[in-house]
Amino acid sequence: MYSDARYPTTEKSRIIAGPGHQQIVRLDRENHGAVSASSRRRLRQFVLERARRCHGIVVSDYGKGVIDEDLLASIAELVRNRDTICIVDPKKENYGHYRWPTLITPNKFEASEASGIAIKDDKTLLDAGRKLVRIWHAKAVLITRGAEGMSLFQARGGSRHFPTEPREIFDVTGAGDTVVAVCALALASGASYDEAAVIANLAAGMVGDEVGTVAVRIKKLKRVIRDKL
Numbered sequence: 001m002y003s004d005a006r007y008p009t010t011e012k013s014r015i016i017a018g019p020g021h022q023q024i025v026r027l028d029r030e031n032h033g034a035v036s037a038s039s040r041r042r043l044r045q046f047v048l049e050r051a052r053r054c055h056g057i058v059v060s061d062y063g064k065g066v067i068d069e070d071l072l073a074s075i076a077e078l079v080r081n082r083d084t085i086c087i088v089d090p091k092k093e094n095y096g097h098y099r100w101p102t103l104i105t106p107n108k109f110e111a112s113e114a115s116g117i118a119i120k121d122d123k124t125l126l127d128a129g130r131k132l133v134r135i136w137h138a139k140a141v142l143i144t145r146g147a148e149g150m151s152l153f154q155a156r157g158g159s160r161h162f163p164t165e166p167r168e169i170f171d172v173t174g175a176g177d178t179v180v181a182v183c184a185l186a187l188a189s190g191a192s193y194d195e196a197a198v199i200a201n202l203a204a205g206m207v208g209d210e211v212g213t214v215a216v217r218i219k220k221l222k223r224v225i226r227d228k229l
Contacts, residue, residue, distance in 0.1 A: 008031060010029065013028075040066070044070060055085065057084060058089075061089060068097075076098075085187050085188055087103050088105070090106050091110070100136075100137050102187060104136055108145045116131075133153050139155050140153065140155065142200075144179055147164055148164070149163040178203050178204050178206075178207045182200040182204075183196045202228065203221055
């Protein structure tokens with residue numbers, strides 16, 4: 001693990017209220033200072049040295065300065081030249097720097113921002129998804145849409161929509177991170193994009209059933225998958 005005491009992990013406090021367990025406000029405690037060039041350089045070296053021993057790389061970009069153009073360029077070169085998957089959860093600070101991801105997972109708002117196409121119906125969703133595949137040179141783009149499900153766009157293979165099932169509670173806290181983690185594990189294990197999306201959709205639904213940030217237990221996920229077969 002690489003760590004730097006000058007840049008502590010963001011601490012988030014969520015204020016929940018009402019019978020619907022709605023999030024009213026979130027308070028973040030973090031260091032807003034720019035990440036130094038030396039720290040970014042050491043982090044890049046750390047990632048590249050260890051990536052050669054891994055089946056996949058997850059880039060969870062929070063737009064805080066740790067993920068920068070140089071790191072993304074180095075990862076893109078590594079992914080293109082080796083049989084390594086790369087899953088990216090994007091943020092607007094780096095929309096112009098993502099290249100050659102195996103799968104990239106913007107939410108609906110991020111997909112609209114990055115593509116320049118306001119997603120408001122099936123046609124604009126399709127247009128945005130196809131454009132993002134092109135501009136990011138992605139093998140696949142998975143647009144997460146909260147309670148509306150998710151839509152998969154492949155450079156080779158067209159598009160497919162995965163709806164969610166109706167639920168009494170749908171708290172999206174942590175759902176995006178769950179999708180990224182499950183897709184990464186599934187693809188690194190040899191699953192197809194469709195299979196990875198189906199499993200991730202089920203896992204995100206499990207997270208949405210509970211209030212706040214929760215971990216998906218593998219035994220429970222296996223049981224949910226078996227029930228759907």
